[in-house]
Amino acid sequence: MSANGGTKAIVAALAANLGIAVTKFIAFALTGSSSMLAESIHSVADSGNQGLLLLGGRRAKRQATPQHPFGYGRERYIYAFIVAIVLFSIGGLFALYEAYHKASDPHPIDSWQWVPVVVLVAAIVMESFSFRTAIKESNLVRGNQSWVRFIRRAKAPELPVVLLEDFGALVGLVFALFGVGMTLITGNGMWDAAGTAMIGVLLVVIAITLAIETKSLLLGEGAEQGELDKIEQAVTSGPEVERIIHMKTLYLGPEELMVAAKIAVPAWETAEDLARDINAVEARIRREVPTARVIYLEPDIYSPEAERAGTGQAARTAVREAAATGEAHTADEVAGRPGS
Structure with a gap:
């Protein structure tokens, strides 16, 4: 995989997530929607993850030393594994906690009702551009492999990580839009809690998938x-x-x-x-x-x-x-x- 291609996809995802995180926090502050808070934390976690991938790529370029005679190339795997942990803990578990908290005290969205819908639609558009960049860069090196095989067998972790993160972000936005939309339609805050729980389960599944695949790289994989x-x-x-x-x-x-x-x-x-x-x-x-x-x-x-x-x-x-x-x-x- 081209390192430049991975870096381009990471930067595109980082720019999108930073902008999206700000708008989501504003929407949460105005409406108190738990789905918006879960998505805000999700975007913050994704932004931090992209920063970790960039840091891992930079540190992996260090020259070999007597203590590490084969260099630091595997450091990219370590940071990708940390990404999985962050996504699981900060993204997934927080969303599940927030869903439980919302279900314990459900309440409708009484003010600024149009804000979360506009923010989520705008976020879907921005995230789609980031996902499109990741797909485009992956296609340059994917060959005739299926997407599942590419994610499982790729030796460079950056593109598979960004692909799964962007895919999870898009699906999570749809879940949030569902929860917020049904809450606005029915006036029942349990729909907001349900959307938040769906986001949490999604992020936990993606984090576990990333952890399993990255663990294999850390243990050491041979040639295809x-x-x-x-x-x-x-x-x-x-x-x-x-x-x-x-x-x-x-x-x-x-x-x-x-x-x-x-x-x-x-x-x-x-x-x-x-x-x-x-x-x-x-x-x-x-x-x-x-x-x-x-x-x-x-x-x-x-x-x-x-x-x-x-x-x-x-x-x-x-x-x-x-x-x-x-x-x-x-x-x-x-x-x-x-x-x-």
């Missing part, structure tokens, strides 16, 4: 299957490598992929030939997958034992073989360590 296919093709397409014994990938940040592989090379190669061949393979990988910026290739002579070692099977196989022959009884003995 299409990227893996390109890497494997790049490694094996030349004469330098006989086969890939095993390979693992990990995203160090949204735009930096680490590739670590043990490769089988001809037994008769000299050190000079081997170094030249590895450089050629690395160049092909970077050409096919530009995000593969950190590459570690370990040359080896292929054997079933080497392949099992890369998949974590070697030790278990050795234990089973030793147990079958009665030569050892514990993993420690197989490894040559004293048993307990």
